[in-house]
Amino acid sequence: MSHNSFGHLFRVTTFGESHGPAIGCVVDGCPPGLPLVEDDIQRFLDRRRPGQNRFTTQRQEADKVKILSGVFEDAQTGGQVTTGTPIALLIENTDQRSRDYEEIKNVYRPGHADYVYDAKYGVRDYRGGGRSSARETASRVAAGAVARKVVASVKIRGALVQMGPHKIDRAKWDWDEIDKNPFFCPDAAAARFFETYLDGVRKSGSSIGAVIEIIAENAPAGWGAPIYGKLDSEIAAALMSINAVKGVEIGEGFAAAELSGEDNADEMRFGNEGKPIFLSNHAGGVLGGISTGQPIVARFAVKPTSSILKSRQSIDRFGRESEIVTKGRHDPCVGIRAVPVGEAMVACVLADQFLRHRGQIGAGPAWPFPA
Ligand SMILES: Cc1cc2nc3c(=O)[nH]c(=O)nc-3n(C[C@H](O)[C@H](O)[C@H](O)COP(=O)(O)O)c2cc1C
Numbered sequence: 104m105s106h107n108s109f110g111h112l113f114r115v116t117t118f119g120e121s122h123g124p125a126i127g128c129v130v131d132g133c134p135p136g137l138p139l140v141e142d143d144i145q146r147f148l149d150r151r152r153p154g155q156n157r158f159t160t161q162r163q164e165a166d167k168v169k170i171l172s173g174v175f176e177d178a179q180t181g182g183q184v185t186t187g188t189p190i191a192l193l194i195e196n197t198d199q200r201s202r203d204y205e206e207i208k209n210v211y212r213p214g215h216a217d218y219v220y221d222a223k224y225g226v227r228d229y230r231g232g233g234r235s236s237a238r239e240t241a242s243r244v245a246a247g248a249v250a251r252k253v254v255a256s257v258k259i260r261g262a263l264v265q266m267g268p269h270k271i272d273r274a275k276w277d278w279d280e281i282d283k284n285p286f287f288c289p290d291a292a293a294a295r296f297f298e299t300y301l302d303g304v305r306k307s308g309s310s311i312g313a314v315i316e317i318i319a320e321n322a323p324a325g326w327g328a329p330i331y332g333k334l335d336s337e338i339a340a341a342l343m344s345i346n347a348v349k350g351v352e353i354g355e356g357f358a359a360a361e362l363s364g365e366d367n368a369d370e371m372r373f374g375n376e377g378k379p380i381f382l383s384n385h386a387g388g389v390l391g392g393i394s395t396g397q398p399i400v401a402r403f404a405v406k407p408t409s410s411i412l413k414s415r416q417s418i419d420r421f422g423r424e425s426e427i428v429t430k431g432r433h434d435p436c437v438g439i440r441a442v443p444v445g446e447a448m449v450a451c452v453l454a455d456q457f458l459r460h461r462g463q464i465g466a467g468p469a470w471p472f473p474a
Pocket residue numbers: 160214215216232235236237240345346347348406408409410411432433434437440441444
């Protein structure tokens with residue numbers, strides 16, 4: 104059984120545990136000739152990196168990536184490019200404090216994967232959650248940076264749109280705000296409110312959930328592989344595979360159930376250049392599992408951090424009931440650092456779907472379609 108890989112033509116395998124020597128990934132199937140240096144990957148890892156402000160875990164990981172294979176000097180430009188061979192990316196773990204976990208090695212932390220790993224494998228690296236730790240998501244972000252090279256014309260951006268019960272004001276959405284606050288929040292006023300709100304949550308030793316929205320613009324119409332490789336179903340699976348994600352929506356998502364057919368179905372007209380356009384985007388850029396050319400819109404709900412300073416009831420592996428307070432360093436709202444992870448997963452799915460589309464269809468039909 105091997106379930107640490109995803110994708111078909113753009114295939115990513117991740118490896119490593121939270122407190123082992125290193126984590127990383129192998130990206131297989133990346134086309135040759137794409138410029139790729141460590142900085143191209145590092146800038147995305149830096150956005151996910153912990154310890155950057157008081158709203159994320161104080162674990163200080165440098166998250167420095169090394170490219171071990173799959174790149175070489177380009178004869179024409181002299182720059183470093185992908186060779187088409189597997190790209191191995193390594194990120195060393197440098198700030199493990201395994202003693203934080205000594206007390207809880209036999210107790211199942213509520214909301215964590217401890218019990219089910221024991222139930223399934225009978226053996227587990229308990230330090231920091233081992234393989235179930237969200238440290239693994241750094242590898243996804245690294246793979247996502249490579250994927251972005253494959254679909255360079257597509258702009259893939261994420262934003263935190265809700266924290267706990269508090270939604271942003273979508274009328275105040277400004278992409279330029281995303282990198283100006285610690286929450287990847289596009290609404291400056293909401294970001295100011297989240298500072299006070301999350302301080303309160305953190306000081307009370309608790310945690311809170313969040314909703315993240317990912318928008319991919321400029322993907323052409325035609326990507327996606329019905330019936331069992333639909334673009335929306337693969338995006339949903341990719342986002343759902345991120346730690347702590349408990350729900351995914353595409354376009355209107357669950358709200359579509361409340362709409363009438365005339366309100367939900369996106370009407371069509373011809374745009375200025377005589378090409379088809381849609382008058383709305385309730386579909387979230389996907390119809391029949393195939394991209395429409397509209398922005399692809401996905402949202403996912405992240406549960407509140409399970410490791411909190413409040414005492415919780417649990418059991419240990421020797422059959423005793425116990426109380427547990429999870430010490431160690433944790434994010435009060437893991438949804439924040441899930442933003443770059445969500446972007447990366449969408450990038451990987453799009454890169455894979457693009458290559459599969461190109462493999463089966465080639466350039467594809469151009470508008471106007473043949474009569
Ligand atoms: C970026 C990121 C960081 C996370 N950090 C923590 C953390 O500090 N403490 C914690 O309890 N859970 C954290 N989680 C969530 C756990 O990894 C996750 O809840 C746990 O492995 C159980 O898996 P599940 O929630 O997917 O079922 C994080 C999740 C993400 C996406």
